[in-house]
Amino acid sequence: MDTEISESYGLQYRKTEKFGDFKAFRYRNILYTIVPCGFLEQEEVIELKQLSDYMIQKGESRVGLIVPTKEGQLTAIINNQPCMIIRCPRKTQYRENLTGRELAIFHQRGRTFPYKLTKCNRIGQWKNLWEKRVDQMEMFWREKVSQHPSNEFEKRFIESFPYYLGLTENAIQYLVDTEMDDYPSLVDSATVCHHRLTEQLWQEINHVDFPHSWVFDHSSRDLAEYSRDQFLTDYKMDQNKWNHFLNEYNQMSPLTSFSWRLLYARILFPIHYFETIEGYYLTKSEVKKMSYENQLNRHLDHSTKYEDFLVLMNEYIKNNNRSLHAPNVNWLTKEYRSKF
Structure with a gap:
């Protein structure tokens, strides 16, 4: 797996660790997670990348960044299955319970996304x-x-x-x-x-x-x-x-x-x-x-x-x-x- 990640992403690491349900590793003191995504179509991954980049730009500090491969692809075959590498943000303030205010702000930011989406879209469906x-x-x-x-x-x-x-x-x-x-x-x-x-x-x-x-x-x-x-x-x-x-x-x-x-x-x-x-x-x-x-x-x-x-x-x-x-x-x- 380390060879596949190194060849596809140019990221080197010594060992993996557990992060929730995912395997993860550290590179230059930044945590990266390996997220299986075989259930997603390639077009859907592209749209999720657009959405996540936009939400990060709007100030959502908890959103993980989908990392492209050296060839610019958003997924790679790791351990014989399609995966995304997601760069985790640095630690933010922890709150035990979700607040209505936080969710409302998240939705307000997402509502301003300016581009048309097809594969991720569920509204009216x-x-x-x-x-x-x-x-x-x-x-x-x-x-x-x-x-x-x-x-x-x-x-x-x-x-x-x-x-x-x-x-x-x-x-x-x-x-x-x-x-x-x-x-x-x-x-x-x-x-x-x-x-x-x-x-x-x-x-x-x-x-x-x-x-x-x-x-x-x-x-x-x-x-x-x-x-x-x-x-x-x-x-x-x-x-x-x-x-x-x-x-x-x-x-x-x-x-x-x-x-x-x-x-x-x-x-x-x-x-x-x-x-x-x-x-x-x-x-x-x-x-x-x-x-x-x-x-x-x-x-x-x-x-x-x-x-x-x-x-x-x-x-x-x-x-x-x-x-x-x-x-x-x-x-x-x-x-x-x-x-x-």
Whole structure:
């Protein structure tokens, strides 16, 4: 590996070290990470390079710099797989928790990116992506039903999928209604977001914000995924912490009616369920399979609590935006659920 890096990048080092999930090395007292990127198309890597260079230029001190090879390529084959070398910034001030103000500033900077993006772009694509994802899983589910479950995980998957299919249909309809009934403003334009912003990712971002985890999307993506993760950590919401975070964000970058509704549509979409099922069937590790099975059991055992979370989110959004005339998901109202 040292020979491959030396030949491709001209970087010399004596030993590797661990940096989060990645291998890393030091050259002239600067830390470089080796990030596998076989899941990214070359055009997407080029766009991520443009985005990260721009965010560094705008003052984002935690962003890692994608280093080109001596020939100007952004990836190289290292250990038989495509990788990026990312130069880590020098240590910055560490904050244990993500603040709404920091995220709002990050989004404001990303929103001014002046060039068109194609491969990283997700804005306006949620409906098609969600439909494609649920259609693929429904086909897979029907196949498993016809084969009969071979273990406890498959049995729980077969039993639970119709419920999450219904929740997904609610999310898609809510999104369609939002795009038909409401209007985006300038603050609703695309910005730099994280594929999945979680508390764990933020701990990593405190040291380096790796561009390979970015997409160009509506800011509500980060807000929704961070809020979802806050709940799923213990299947309960620290309302004071959560309210403070959203209020701080909203003061720095006021959310529009359109933003609030997109946020709720995204939380309705049960991405945590889909990723658990997909992860189980994609991994070859028995240890990871067991982890996904435990994860699925927790999600299903706490599905009622997740409904409570959706009700809480809906009430919070409406209370903080009096002009919002968003539709209710009828079975996710206190009045309806109190009957059962």
